[in-house]
Amino acid sequence: xxxxxxxxxxxxxxxILFSLRVVKGVFERLFDWDRVFDEMYRLGVQTLPVAxxxxxxxxxxxxxxxxxxxxxxxxxxxxxxxxxLAIVRELSPLLLGVVASGRIAASIAAxxxxxxxxxxxxxxxxxxxxxxxxxxxxxxxxxxxxxxLLVCLCHFLGFLGGFLIVFSSNRINPFSYFQSAQVMLxxxxxxxxxxxxxxxxxxxxxxxxxxxxxxxxxxxSVGKNTTRAVVVxxxxxxxxxxFLSNLLF
Amino acid sequence: xxxxxxxxKRFDQKVVVDDLTLTVDSGDRVAIIGPSGCGKSTLLKLIxxxxxxxxxxxxxxxxxxxxxxYGDVPSTFLEQLGFLFQSSALFDSMTVKENVAFYHRETxxxxxxxxxxRVVRDKLAMVDMAGYENEMPSSxxxxxxxxxxxxxALAKDPKIMLYDEPTTGLDPFLSNNIENLIVDLSDTLKVxxxxxxxxxxxxxxxxxxxxxxxxxxxxxxxxxESILLSTHPKIREFFSAEVx
Numbered sequence: 001x002x003x004x005x006x007x008x009x010x011x012x013x014x015x016i017l018f019s020l021r022v023v024k025g026v027f028e029r030l031f032d033w034d035r036v037f038d039e040m041y042r043l044g045v046q047t048l049p050v051a052x053x054x055x056x057x058x059x060x061x062x063x064x065x066x067x068x069x070x071x072x073x074x075x076x077x078x079x080x081x082x083x084x085l086a087i088v089r090e091l092s093p094l095l096l097g098v099v100a101s102g103r104i105a106a107s108i109a110a111x112x113x114x115x116x117x118x119x120x121x122x123x124x125x126x127x128x129x130x131x132x133x134x135x136x137x138x139x140x141x142x143x144x145x146x147x148x149l150l151v152c153l154c155h156f157l158g159f160l161g162g163f164l165i166v167f168s169s170n171r172i173n174p175f176s177y178f179q180s181a182q183v184m185l186x187x188x189x190x191x192x193x194x195x196x197x198x199x200x201x202x203x204x205x206x207x208x209x210x211x212x213x214x215x216x217x218x219x220x221s222v223g224k225n226t227t228r229a230v231v232v233x234x235x236x237x238x239x240x241x242x243f244l245s246n247l248l249f
Numbered sequence: 250x251x252x253x254x255x256x257x258k259r260f261d262q263k264v265v266v267d268d269l270t271l272t273v274d275s276g277d278r279v280a281i282i283g284p285s286g287c288g289k290s291t292l293l294k295l296i297x298x299x300x301x302x303x304x305x306x307x308x309x310x311x312x313x314x315x316x317x318x319y320g321d322v323p324s325t326f327l328e329q330l331g332f333l334f335q336s337s338a339l340f341d342s343m344t345v346k347e348n349v350a351f352y353h354r355e356t357x358x359x360x361x362x363x364x365x366x367r368v369v370r371d372k373l374a375m376v377d378m379a380g381y382e383n384e385m386p387s388s389x390x391x392x393x394x395x396x397x398x399x400x401x402a403l404a405k406d407p408k409i410m411l412y413d414e415p416t417t418g419l420d421p422f423l424s425n426n427i428e429n430l431i432v433d434l435s436d437t438l439k440v441x442x443x444x445x446x447x448x449x450x451x452x453x454x455x456x457x458x459x460x461x462x463x464x465x466x467x468x469x470x471x472x473x474e475s476i477l478l479s480t481h482p483k484i485r486e487f488f489s490a491e492v493x
Contacts, residue, residue: 111342119338122299126332127405128324128356 018132018213019206022140025133035138036145043139044146047103048153051096055154058091059083059161067169079166080177081184087158088185089249090241093193096151097200097237100143101230105208108139109229112212113222121213136209140202147201148194155193192248199240204233250275251296251409251441256305258288258295258465265291267465269305275408278435278442279470280456284487287462289445290335293411296443297330298322309409331407331440335414337394339386345397346382349373352404372400376430392423399430403438410434412444416451428454449488452476461487 063083070079112135115121121131159181166177211229215221251273258266265288273279281289294300296307301319308314312326339348349369353359373379376396386394395415402410412431416424428451435442444455452459453473460469461476461484468481477488 115340118341119334119336120340122294123332123334123338123340123401125299125322126297126327126330127352127401128327134355 015206015210018210021130021132022136022206022209025130025137026140028133029137032138036142039139039142040146043104043107043143044150047100047146048150050103051099051150051154052157054095054099055087055092055158056161058095059087059158060165061161062086062091062158063162063165067165067172071171076172077176078180078184079172080162081180083162083177084155084159084181084185085189087162088155088189088193090245092151092154092158093196093200094237094241096147096154096197097204097241098234100147100200100204101233101237104143105204105229105233106226108205108208109212109226110222112209113215113225116213116215117217117219117222131213132209136205139209140205143205144198144201147197151193151197152190155190189249192244195248196241196244199244200237203236203240207233207236250308250310251443252308253296254306254308256292256295256307257303258291258300259303264465266295269465269467271460271467273441273443275310275441276435276439277458278431278444278456279458279460280444280446280452281460281462281467282447282452282487283462284447288465289447289462290413292462293332293413293443293445296411297332298326328405329408331402331405331410333395333399333402333410333412333415335417337386337391337398339394339398339401341386343386344382345373345378345384345386345389348386348397349400349404351401368404372403373397375403375434376400377426390423392419392426395419395423395427396430399427399434403434407440409441409443412442412446414446414448415444416446416448421450424448424450425454431455447487 063079066082067079070076070082115131115135124131124134163174163177166172167174208229211225211232215225251271253269253271256266256269258264269292281292283289291300295302296314298314298318302314302316304316306313306315309326309329312323312329314322314326318326340351343351346369347354349372350365353365353368359365369382370379373381376399378393378396378400381389381393381397386397389397410431415431416427419427431442431444432455434440442455444451446452456473458470459473459476460467460471461481462468463483468484469476471479471484476484479485
């Protein structure tokens with residue numbers, strides 16, 4: 001038990017040191033924009049279809065669930081507002097965080113892991129580059145810029161999903177759907193959701209890079225650490241989401 | 250010149266390099282041979298600072314690496330070193346040109362594209378891979394990857410080249426090709442070469458001096474002529490196993 005605790009503490013300590021080195025690397029390379037754009041496309045744009053589909057259908061499912069209850073209580077005029085608040089404050093940032101944990105964390109951990117086990121990290125060191133400050137900062141900046149853009153699209157698609165259900169129900173005035181959303185949604189909600197996904201992006205990139213670079217030898221360790229990266233990223237996103245919701249709303 | 254003094258490395262309870270001392274003169278070609286797992290590759294990683302030393306020091310042409318330098322190997326020390334990995338270790342997300350240009354573009358932050366293009370052209374010509382600039386490493390054969398990796402290492406204009414199993418896994422023609430390259434580069438560029446191998450042909454084609462590594466210690470030096478006459482049981486066993 002004591003050994004386990006020390007190992008955990010040791011890992012946490014090295015993760016903090018690793019994170020500090022990455023942050024230092026970000027400021028040292030202010031910024032290698034070509035590589036940042038590469039990462040934005042590779043990690044961000046390619047996450048777009050999954051994120052869009054997820055939020056469209058979640059928006060539809062959420063509205064479908066609440067619509068009956070709101071009709072029962074005669075509160076149909078509030079549906080648009082409730083949907084947009086649920087989407088913007090929680091569903092959209094959290095689900096984008098989940099999608100990113102699967103898509104982006106796996107991609108980063110597998111890429112860095114396979115580089116580690118094929119001696120490419122050692123080659124980088126011998127060519128005078130520190131793998132951490134060379135490889136991770138462009139990913140961090142790229143994903144941290146991309147997720148806030150993606151979440152705006154997710155907000156729109158989640159709300160659109162809700163609208164499709166409202167429109168097809170024929171029992172609610174579509175105009176009131178938009179009107180209540182306009183009344184209940186504030187700029188603060190949108191801004192806070194951007195802060196949320198920005199924090200998720202940083203955690204996802206740091207965690208997945210840390211596990212990717214920790215791969216030692218063989219394909220098995222790449223698989224194991226990729227799984228770990230996804231699981232730890234997911235857990236971190238859920239925990240962080242709770243605290244940020246408390247702090248921001 | 251490579252000067253290794255009292256190098257010691259242990260992983261858990263297993264001593265991999267045991268108080269090892271070795272000097273390789275400038276321009277010399279030295280091979281370290283031995284069975285798989287005897288610590289040859291670890292020795293190379295210790296020399297480059299990729300693995301921390303437990304004790305001892307490495308001196309490359311007056312630049313010293315000590316126990317305290319791990320994680321922060323002086324750039325003046327690394328500048329002198331070229332390293333050919335057993336796995337080639339080409340950056341698989343980059344083209345051949347980007348791989349060879351890496352040191353100038355990323356490490357030296359060279360802005361002059363014409364200089365970078367000239368370096369890439371020259372180094373690829375040296376390893377007989379001109380015209381492959383835009384290929385991705387995944388589209389190349391093992392031997393071609395080795396040659397590109399060699400061109401990338403040579404882009405640093407190293408004074409010392411370390412080769413980790415340079416011909417393992419290659420067919421006899423490609424092995425021959427790489428061995429000729431090692432000899433040519435050493436003769437024309439006067440590069441000091443340390444070659445880790447267990448390939449019979451590589452030992453005899455490339456090395457001027459040969460050491461046998463056993464239990465973390467070096468036995469030798471021998472010459473390619475004398476090593477076959479060695480009476481040391483481990484060396485005899487190594488060569489008779491190779492022949493069998």
